[in-house]
Amino acid sequence: xxxxxxxxxxxxxxxxxxxxxxxxxxxxxxxxxxxxxxxxxxxxxxxxxxxxxxxxxxxxxxxxxxxxxxxxxxxxxxxxxxxxxxxxxxxxxxxxxxxxxxxxxxxxxxxxxxxxxxxxxxxxxxxxxxxxxxxxxxxxxxxxxxxxxxxxxxxxxxxxxxxxxxxxxxxxxxxxxxxxxxxxxxxxxxxxxxxxxxxxxxxxxxxxxxxxxxxxxxxxxxxxxxxxxxxxxxxxxxxxxxxxxxxxxxxxxxxxxxxxxxxxxxxxxxxxxxxxxxxxxxxxxxxxxxxxxxxxxxxxxxxxxxxxxxxxxxxxxxxxxxxxxxxxxx
Amino acid sequence: xxxxxxxxxxxxxxxxxxxxxxxxxxxxxxxxxxxxxxxxxxxxxxxxxxxxxxxxxxxxxxxxxxxxxxxxxxxxxxxxxxxxxxxxxxxxxxxxxxxxxxxxxxxxxxxxxxxxxxxxxxxxxxxxxxxxxxxxxxxxxxxxxxxxxxxxxxxxxxxxxxxxxxxxxxxxxxxxxxxxxxxxxxxxxxxxxxxxxxxxxxxxxxxxxxxxxxxxxxxxxxxxxxxxxxxxxxxxxxxxxxxxxxxxxxxxxxxxxxxxxxxxxxxxxxxxxxxxxxxxxxxxxxxxxxxxxxxxxxxxxxxxxxxxxxxxxxxxxxxxxxxxxxxxxxxxx
Numbered sequence: 001x002x003x004x005x006x007x008x009x010x011x012x013x014x015x016x017x018x019x020x021x022x023x024x025x026x027x028x029x030x031x032x033x034x035x036x037x038x039x040x041x042x043x044x045x046x047x048x049x050x051x052x053x054x055x056x057x058x059x060x061x062x063x064x065x066x067x068x069x070x071x072x073x074x075x076x077x078x079x080x081x082x083x084x085x086x087x088x089x090x091x092x093x094x095x096x097x098x099x100x101x102x103x104x105x106x107x108x109x110x111x112x113x114x115x116x117x118x119x120x121x122x123x124x125x126x127x128x129x130x131x132x133x134x135x136x137x138x139x140x141x142x143x144x145x146x147x148x149x150x151x152x153x154x155x156x157x158x159x160x161x162x163x164x165x166x167x168x169x170x171x172x173x174x175x176x177x178x179x180x181x182x183x184x185x186x187x188x189x190x191x192x193x194x195x196x197x198x199x200x201x202x203x204x205x206x207x208x209x210x211x212x213x214x215x216x217x218x219x220x221x222x223x224x225x226x227x228x229x230x231x232x233x234x235x236x237x238x239x240x241x242x243x244x245x246x247x248x249x250x251x252x253x254x255x256x257x258x259x260x261x262x263x264x265x266x267x268x269x270x271x272x273x274x275x276x277x278x279x280x281x282x283x284x285x286x287x288x289x290x291x292x293x294x295x296x297x298x299x300x301x302x303x304x305x306x307x308x309x310x311x312x313x314x315x316x317x318x319x320x321x322x323x324x325x326x327x328x329x330x
Numbered sequence: 331x332x333x334x335x336x337x338x339x340x341x342x343x344x345x346x347x348x349x350x351x352x353x354x355x356x357x358x359x360x361x362x363x364x365x366x367x368x369x370x371x372x373x374x375x376x377x378x379x380x381x382x383x384x385x386x387x388x389x390x391x392x393x394x395x396x397x398x399x400x401x402x403x404x405x406x407x408x409x410x411x412x413x414x415x416x417x418x419x420x421x422x423x424x425x426x427x428x429x430x431x432x433x434x435x436x437x438x439x440x441x442x443x444x445x446x447x448x449x450x451x452x453x454x455x456x457x458x459x460x461x462x463x464x465x466x467x468x469x470x471x472x473x474x475x476x477x478x479x480x481x482x483x484x485x486x487x488x489x490x491x492x493x494x495x496x497x498x499x500x501x502x503x504x505x506x507x508x509x510x511x512x513x514x515x516x517x518x519x520x521x522x523x524x525x526x527x528x529x530x531x532x533x534x535x536x537x538x539x540x541x542x543x544x545x546x547x548x549x550x551x552x553x554x555x556x557x558x559x560x561x562x563x564x565x566x567x568x569x570x571x572x573x574x575x576x577x578x579x580x581x582x583x584x585x586x587x588x589x590x591x592x593x594x595x596x597x598x599x600x601x602x603x604x605x606x607x608x609x610x611x612x613x614x615x616x617x618x619x620x621x622x623x624x625x626x627x628x629x630x631x632x633x634x635x636x637x638x639x640x641x642x643x644x645x646x647x648x649x650x651x652x653x654x655x656x657x658x659x660x661x662x663x
Contacts, residue, residue: 182547
């Protein structure tokens with residue numbers, strides 16, 4: 001479910017080219033897409049299963065996310081809301097809870113885009129990697145506002161999702177330059193602003209994003225180029241407030257090539273392909289959220305405003321899962 | 331013998347360099363020195379110093395013209411010519427000997443250079459080190475293998491090096507020598523940098539201010555290393571130091587075929603996406619801890635020293651006009 005071609009397919013996904021796959025091209029849910037896909041799946045489960053089975057499904061979903069996408073704060077946060085609601089009032093209200101979550105997240109993404117757009121001037125040259133949904137919403141909004149930009153897009157290995165973003169931006173009519181990840185510093189001198197999506201925002205304002213993001217931010221800092229992060233507060237990792245480390249998943253050679261290519265390399269060939277990396281808060285000029293633009297270090301202040309206290313009184317997910325297991329004897 | 335009196339074998343070598351049959355900085359340089367040696371031995375003109383020098387200058391011009399942007403080629407040629415100039419021969423025989431001797435010396439030094447550099451570099455590697463290298467450099471590989479033999483290496487990170495994946499060659503060669511290698515995508519350089527003790531990279535060209543031109547991504551690696559306080563060593567033979575940069579000539583950065591990055595069919599389907607494929611970038615001297623050459627370890631900012639030592643006299647000529655304008659034929663008199 002979490003690695004297959006997805007709802008938001010683009011033309012090149014449909015006609016996946018052998019050559020690209022040979023070089024490790026693959027589709028993967030972005031953090032936000034995973035939020036929507038998970039919500040959709042949970043909604044269907046809630047309609048088709050009894051309470052006990054739904055509890056089982058919830059647990060299975062949680063375990064799968066923790067093992068496959070442990071850094072996806074967005075999904076972990078919606079799971080928290082769904083499990084809480086389920087423990088409180090059963091599966092009856094789940095479909096409506098999910099509808100609310102979906103529409104409010106969709107709204108949040110557009111608000112983030114609106115906020116970020118204000119930071120862009122006509123004629124700016126931008127750089128952005130990967131293929132984040134928040135980033136796509138941002139560019140769609142730029143187009144609506146008639147703000148013309150030129151965009152440098154690193155291909156974003158592993159996965160090469162930069163190709164999908166380049167395609168999307170081409171369709172919107174922006175002028176797009178596709179480059180290898182190694183060329184980020186080379187072209188940074190031509191760039192005015194860097195924008196990036198998020199998998200998670202940690203308590204100290206560090207941002208977990210696609211592998212290579214921290215390198216892009218470092219090159220930007222060196223060139224005195226501004227770095228903006230697009231993040232709905234749903235991406236805030238509440239667990240990290242209590243010292244929990246955000247786990248960063250890694251893959252091996254299978255994320256970088258096909259089996260045929262692997263066979264041309266020595267048997268003891270070994271590869272490490274991190275999927276995300278962490279950009280320290282001091283390389284980020286601001287995070288654009290649905291509540292406005294904040295410095296990464298000020299996110300706790302924002303959370304305090306929203307939740308009335310800091311740390312926000314949320315129940316840690318592992319504790320909720322335990323309650324779920326006990327209540328339904330799983 | 332051609333009508334200008336240049337031996338056919340020399341013409342053959344010049345053609346080989348021009349058509350890229352002879353490739354690689356080291357091979358090109360040695361071929362050029364060899365050509366000058368042959369030219370001196372097979373000289374068929376008046377056996378006097380002055381016409382001989384003029385003739386050698388003409389052969390030098392002919393060789394340099396085969397690849398105007400190469401660095402090792404003019405360096406080899408100037409090495410021989412500078413020796414001839416310094417020898418200031420009184421007799422024809424002395425002049426021939428000066429050319430033959432210096433050409434042979436250049437060839438031997440060039441062959442030994444990799445070995446000396448590897449040994450020098452290995453000394454700088456601390457015990458239990460993890461090394462990161464980018465792209466595929468035979469000098470860097472020799473240095474890493476040497477350090478491994480000394481028992482100082484735990485692990486090597488080798489970047490894939492898009493678009494052509496030269497890193498896979500690096501990984502393969504190191505594995506064949508028993509060195510433990512982990513390949514990473516270029517995007518993961520900063521992610522692993524905190525585990526790295528030394529970065530060792532080759533160079534395509536070293537500019538007179540110590541900036542290093544090398545495979546795209548090198549400057550990003552050096553930047554991430556600097557941020558993590560990891561030492562960056564560039565291993566480079568002295569013939570990779572570019573004399574023309576001294577007169578402000580920029581090192582040209584070639585943009586290669588976009589089809590190296592994405593398949594032709596992708597390019598056809600996305601006609602409005604510009605795929606930019608620069609093959610090199612420039613690492614500033616302040617991001618390099620040392621350049622390790624066969625004549626020793628130098629701070630990058632002292633690159634000019636190598637140029638002066640190795641090329642001396644010819645450097646003045648370059649200052650006067652650059653390769654496009656100078657004729658060695660006129661200067662050898």
